[in-house]
Amino acid sequence: MFVIIGWVVALACIFGVYLVHGGNMGVILKALPFEMTTIFGAAIGAFLVNNQMKVVKASVAGLAGCFKGSKYNKARYLELLALMYDILQKARKEGLMSIEKDVEDPHSSPLFQKYPTVGNDHHVTEFVTDYLRMMVSGNLNAHEIESLMDSEIETHHQEAHAPVAAVQRLAGGLPAFGIVAAVLGVVNTMGSVGQPPAVLGGMIGSALVGTFLGILLAYAFAEPLAGLMEQKVEEAGKELLCIKTTLLASMQGYAPQVAIEFGRKVLFSPDRPTFSELEGHVKGKK
Secondary structure, three states: HHHHHHHHHHHHHHHHHHHHOOOOOOHHHHHHHHHHHHHHHHHHHHHHHOOOOOOOOHHHHHHHHHOOOOOHHHHHHHHHHHHHHHHHHHHHOOOOOHHHHHOHHHHHHHHHOOOOOHEEEEEHHHHHHHHHHHHHHHOOOHHHHHHHHEEEEEEHHHHHHHHHHHHHHHHHHHHHHHHHHHHHHHHHHHHHOOOOOHHHHHHHHHHHHHHHHHHHHHHHHHHHHHHHHHHHHHHHHHHHHHHHHHHHHHOOOOOOOHHHHHHHHHOOOOOOOOOOHHHHHHOOOO
């Protein structure tokens, strides 16, 4: 919603001021289809050359996600921390082996299904169960598991940033493709030097539309979308960091109620539940 509002404000200000100063929209509209085809065609072609297909697909998915609200909110984190509390509490009371069935088949586990928002999220359940499985096996200490977690989170971070970098490179190339379109327009104009000044002026104006569009598309569309994608990547990373911190606190001997408090503290403040909210939610889910 805010993406659309932002674009409306930007375009209204740009073209509104242009019209107030006596600008002729006819010149822009006449050149628009040809300049857009040149710029978009070149940009898409270069984008495909510059990225592997998995990055292209991830970029398309990431761009589509920019038009959706964030799923990482206080309600989700309350569920996640309550799930972690239940798992750790069961392990503390009944022993680590008591959660083995929950870890091996989370989709049939009453603990995971009690919290469907995070319990049915493939990435969350896989990350949680992988490290709970290591804790159950007892073959690794807290430092070794922390090192593994850091490696996996770093890998996830790099993979998630690949589409962001791809869109940022696209944004960086759009002004250059706008110049290419403008140069072609000037070449076309130079081939018509015998035309009347009014015709030549219109042709030069149409050529300059290419430069304008390249800059506009880069800094009003592509670059802001890349920034929004990056923010969403950071949010996803925070969720994994929350799980990591909670599990490590438990391995270091802290009670489940204290361990989830460790996890709560790493969350971004706008989405972080308060101590009282988390305590009330955990008690309400018992």
